[in-house]
Amino acid sequence: MFESYAAIPLEEKIAQMLVVGFSGGEFNEELRRYAQDYKVGGFIFFDIAFGEKAPNITGPEQLKKLVSDINYASDILPFISIDQEGGFVARLNTRNGFPATPTHRALGTLDDANFGWEVGKLSTTLLGMGFNLNYAPVVDVLVNPDNPVLAPKERTFSEDVDRVVSAAALYIEAAASVGITSVLKHFPGHGSSQVDSHLGFTDITDTYQDYELVPFQTLINEGFQGAVMIAHVFNRHVDPTYPASLSSIFITDLLKNTLGFEGLVISDDLGMRALADHWTTEQILVKAINAGTHVLVYSNNLGDFYDVDYVRNAIAIIKRNVESGVIPLARIDEAYSMILRVKESMPQ
Template sequence: MFWKTYLTYVSAMKKRLQSLLILIISLFYSTSSFASAEGEVDSLIQKLSLEEKVGQLLLVGFRGFGVSEEVETAIRDYHVGSVIYFDYDVVTKSRRRNIRSSHQLRLLSEDLQAISNLPLFISVDEEGGKVSRLKSRYGFSKKPSPAELGHKFQWQVRRSAEKLATELIDHGINVNFAPLADVNTNPYNPVIGSLGRSFSEDPKEVEDYCRSFIEGQNKAGVISVLKHFPGHGSSRGDSHEGLVDVSQTWSEKELIPFQNLIASGDADMIMTAHIYNRNLDIKYPATLSKRTIQGLLRNQLGFEGVIISDDMNMGAISKHYGMREAIALSLNAGVDILLFGNNLVYDKNIAAKAHGIVVDLVKKGTVPLARINESLKRVLLLKKKSGIL
């Protein structure tokens, strides 16, 4: 009996030691791989001009089913590192924007990558449900909304997200502004709850569904973007139209999905919300707030990935701040990529204007060069990690 117990103990210990050894080896190679990628990125950064560095921190929208002069200039002359696709042009109220068919979209992505010196982030809002750019009318699959997925099993969410992301990657789209980590605390919210964009009113369920969605997208090779930090679920207004104050409705439980997904290493990129919350910052909305981005997201929650702004053309920013002021505040607050959807309002020279402003802010010392390099390193490391670079 003694020997049997002893042998069982030795066998169990052997298995534990083997598991520990595998873990140590995997951590070693993971650390070694990261160090190698970091070295390559550092070397690349040293070779880039200020103008090239700034371009990598800009994401712009454009008009055209093909490579127009507008977007070619943005990429070639202003080194823009990221673009976003829409299927509907808000200003002209027409479907003549970027997406017409599967074949057309695939060619567009290939042609855009071909004219860029550094590989592009090609992005889209493909949440499913009412927020879908690759619609069935263009020959793409119909995707369930987050609210619908919130009633499914986790494996079904993973499978749905993988299918969605496979369609994206097959058309050259490598970044999806999904899933939403917004907790459905206000089901009548005009931009979240009422549109079926939240998984659940339970923050833990939101966390679990987000993780499953991310796992599905990761499997297909698409970068997930969690949004909208620090939580847009309680709002009563639409930040597309103007500044939204959530000081009386927001609660700390809205941080739970973000906090836990960061802790588990599932968050590669996070989008900020243009919401104002005097409990977090008495002066600025989240996208422009150093207290919210650097203090809360970076320091308290420990997020080390890429932070991207919500659309800087939205009324919450554009109606209350000048373009130069908003850019300076957001970069100094800790935003890594500035998103100009160029759809709510349209300016064919948006890339040139944003680029010129950032370069001038750096040259005048308003935004330190170190701040630019810091963001640039995060962006390039993510491109490297995801196999884009």
């Protein structure tokens, strides 16, 4: 199936699996290396500084030029990606010169026409800046009203499953109408959690409800084959050893084989402490890839310092494990093929 990829250097195929954060709001030497030397698959943008990392977004004209420069330097269309859910989680916001946007919770109360108009406006803004991948909508059902990662920022449409499904379908349709690929998150459902996975191990074994899977199953049944983000949540009833983001039981057996998802599988940020406090970088990369993940996201803004060598080291780690047989080459080729297929469907 992947014979045509044999001539492509392994390092380039691996690099296409990486979506990375970076420092600063101008096309600099770091970005040149990522785009030209390593040929990474994409970039994730943030509007605030993290330690040694300067913001990527300061205003519309600055951002438009930065994205244009990245695209010009890239041989393969990169994923230009962002968390633009709306409201509190909006990297493009009034502080940096962009229109205000409603939260998911507010969107969940609107009728279909006004919902579509709001998300259409949000998506048009993204497209105008050159984005092609948005980490939204959130299809978590708000099982726990005190959920620390979702509730305070109104990141869920509803505690009602049917409303989550209908709102997510509207969100996906409005985004697709202007050429933005949506990413459903956070599979298999983060709505019952009592811990923020940015900050620590997130065990949902005793709180998870089976109906949290319904939005994913329904939307896939209705034809959604875009992208799904995997959460760093642990449920020993499904996998007694690994959280969903490192688990072939969750990703391959449940999402792909049982639910029938045939689209792009994206990790949540691999630097989150739910993983980083318990596994090494090598273990995380190997397990995520072998579990069935296509795109590995690393924002590089969650630790105590900015790791300028992360991309080089990640490629080397993955390459070494492919050459030793720990990661089958077929997994890399399958991911590379999927990534190219999705990119070919995006506005060029």
